[in-house]
Amino acid sequence: MSWTDERVETLKKMWGEGQSASQIAKELGGVTRNAVIGKVHRLGLSNRTTTAKTTPEKKAAPAKPAARTKAAEPRVEPKVEAKPVSPEPTRPIPIRKAIIPAGQPLPPQPSANEISPEAMASVREVEKTAKKLTLMQLTERTCKWPIGDPATEEFWFCGLDTKAGKPYCEAHVGVAFQPMSSRRERRR
DNA sequence: CCCTGATTCGC
DNA sequence: GCGAATCAGG
Numbered sequence: 001m002s003w004t005d006e007r008v009e010t011l012k013k014m015w016g017e018g019q020s021a022s023q024i025a026k027e028l029g030g031v032t033r034n035a036v037i038g039k040v041h042r043l044g045l046s047n048r049t050t051t052a053k054t055t056p057e058k059k060a061a062p063a064k065p066a067a068r069t070k071a072a073e074p075r076v077e078p079k080v081e082a083k084p085v086s087p088e089p090t091r092p093i094p095i096r097k098a099i100i101p102a103g104q105p106l107p108p109q110p111s112a113n114e115i116s117p118e119a120m121a122s123v124r125e126v127e128k129t130a131k132k133l134t135l136m137q138l139t140e141r142t143c144k145w146p147i148g149d150p151a152t153e154e155f156w157f158c159g160l161d162t163k164a165g166k167p168y169c170e171a172h173v174g175v176a177f178q179p180m181s182s183r184r185e186r187r188r
Numbered sequence: 189c190c191c192t193g194a195t196t197c198g199c
Numbered sequence: 200g201c202g203a204a205t206c207a208g209g
Contacts, residue, residue, distance in 0.1 A: 035202050136209055
């Protein structure tokens with residue numbers, strides 16, 4: 001696969017939308033996320049979020065390549081940051097301490113009377129062993145069932161392995177997806 | 189371990 | 200220019 005105008009366009013679009021490199025790679029097909037990232041950099045549209053690296057520079061030589069024949073590289077790096085020091089007086093840094101006012105928005109926690117006793121039991125059990133993942137750690141294979149109150153520190157996601165394709169683990173699938181019949185049964 | 193982007197460097 | 204290997208962080 002090569003970077004046709006069309007593919008590059010898709011890349012730009014998705015990257016702009018904040019899609020991850022792997023997602024873009026999957027969408028395009030025929031390329032890895034590395035390829036996508038490499039292209040992104042070459043296109044010069046890299047920065048955006050993430051890990052602010054602190055001057056990498058020194059890296060151990062890769063072990064893969066048999067040998068680096070040309071060793072003597074004029075890789076001189078004065079690294080004299082002659083950047084004019086911007087006098088930054090005591091800037092009133094507005095620290096956004098503001099945070100969720102603990103109130104209305106609660107995740108869709110089904111009311112107890114709508115869940116079968118069995119499911120309820122398994123959920124209770126599972127939540128004891130939940131991985132307590134953060135939002136960032138959620139993937140297509142981790143249970144996305146929210147546990148706790150988002151307005152407090154007592155909040156995380158189940159994070160257990162999903163039940164094949166489903167967004168939740170087996171236990172949570174049990175309370176998330178219920179047959180209409182059983183629901184109607186218990187209802188009222 | 190999963191994921192993310194960043195960088196290096198042989199090709 | 201390309202992207203695998205590698206690194207670094209969450």
